[in-house]
Amino acid sequence: MLNSNLQQIGSALRKKNISSVELTQLYLERIATYNPQLNAYITVNSELSLAQARAADEMLASGQAQPLTGIPIAQKDIFCAKGWRTTCGSKMLENFIAPYDAYVIELFNRAGAVSLGKTNMDEFAMGSSNETSYFGPVKNPWNQEYVPGGSSGGAASAVAARLCAAATGTDTGGSIRQPAGLCGISGLKPTYGVCSRYGMIAFASSLDQAGPMARSAADLALLLNAMAGYDARDSTSLQRDKEDYARELDKPLQGLRIGLPREFFAAGLSEDVAQAVEAALNEYRKLGAVIVDISLPNSQLAVPVYYVLAPAEASSNLSRFDGVRYGHRAADYKDLAQMYEKSRAEGFGAEVKRRIMIGTYVLSHGYYDAYYLQAQKIRRLIAQDFTDAFKQCDVIMGPTSPSTAFKFGEKGDDPVQMYLSDIYTIAVNLAGLPGMSIPCGFGANAMPVGLQIIGNYFEEARMLKVAHQYQLATDWHSRAPL
């Protein structure tokens, strides 16, 4: 059952080969065994999980089951879930019990899915290695000396180690795709606006997007079917007709035009990653695709632009943590200003403070035009590059990350080195496009390599087909570390 896909698990549940309670217990036992090493979950609450499983078994018994009913999944600890501790990986929210459900959580609840717990993450989703979590780093199940990536590192580690059937993540600059790549699983960041941000603790609102993380593209399609949908409480949620993201999975790839941005294969890319991606492209040629050389000339500006815009939005979003209504409050203070300053200094970790300070600076008087406005203008140039590229190709492919997973502490105190590990994923968020990562081999250190697939706006169904057809022809996605 641990290696079955979501469709098989759903079918076993509906045929009563196994109950949701039994399946949930199986995963909870695995979490009890492996989580002390992997640290993939921050919070597990078997009482709440089993109550959901019992409700799912009732839905199954009464014939009201939907595709995900009774399936145990893990929720990134950035999503508020009523009654669950929701920390966002921060001391600031160490004791925060969410008083309401995020819309994504509400949708999974309605679908009858079971939550196994809240997965570990970089603090406030700011990080690429999971080392910024207040609750300690997550280990990569392929080799525990290596990082799982971030910020959705707990989700990626849990999916790879079979500590859940699938998981949710969020992606502001690569936080679904990079950990998916580094842990050898599949992850999809949908078009901005497809999944509601309501109840998802905000980092950079114009970039944040929720998405599924799972062991295959077919599983991602089922999850996205449940997660996507218009929500009036998110002012940027898009009003679109409901679509079945699995509808194209079985269509052939004959004639598919794959664009290769030459900037993604330039200096900075590890040789072993380049080789694995090249082998994947050969597989696509065999499946009938044609490779087209394209250029994204402004892509090298994505990292600098992102490190203006995302911290600017974060400094504003995180101003809500003031120690008054919820979250950490310092024990001693002499006045209101000191209460704010001490509560925030104690509640936030170093990386979060760094980004708040960057954002505060670029938005301050006299610097706004030079930084914030200039970044927004280049953001348009970056988005325009993609629009031009999609005139020549159907999807864009390249590496998800410049290297495979690195060791803990390797990027140490050098934030800029860490920021550059998202060099291929960030431009996609700036443009608001959908992007995904699927496993396509292993690097020199025997750690997984991720292949990134970028689609045009609302082309998730086509991207999932492109990934699924590759997964029918290869078995990288079914390799397991434990």
Add this chain to the structure above:
Amino acid sequence: MLLTNSEVSKIARLARLAVNDTEIELARTQLSDIFTLIEQMQAVDTKGISPMSHAQDVSQRLRADVVTESNQRELFQSIAPQVEAGLYLVPQVIE
């Protein structure tokens, strides 16, 4: 780009973050490195380009001006650091 310690202190104060001298020194080095990375943007000619604030060209939706939320004060205040008689308590601001 190199920041000074007094600039870092000013940023920290604007951001309402207490910082000690060691933290200021480390933040100064790291923020300077980050701003050196960010400075790459200045070489780009963006004359005539309109700023892109958002991924989708959509306009802000309006809704009818009606009450949609119910009063959940007790639930919300149950997670507050300090409340009394339905009020959030903070240090005295006005003498």
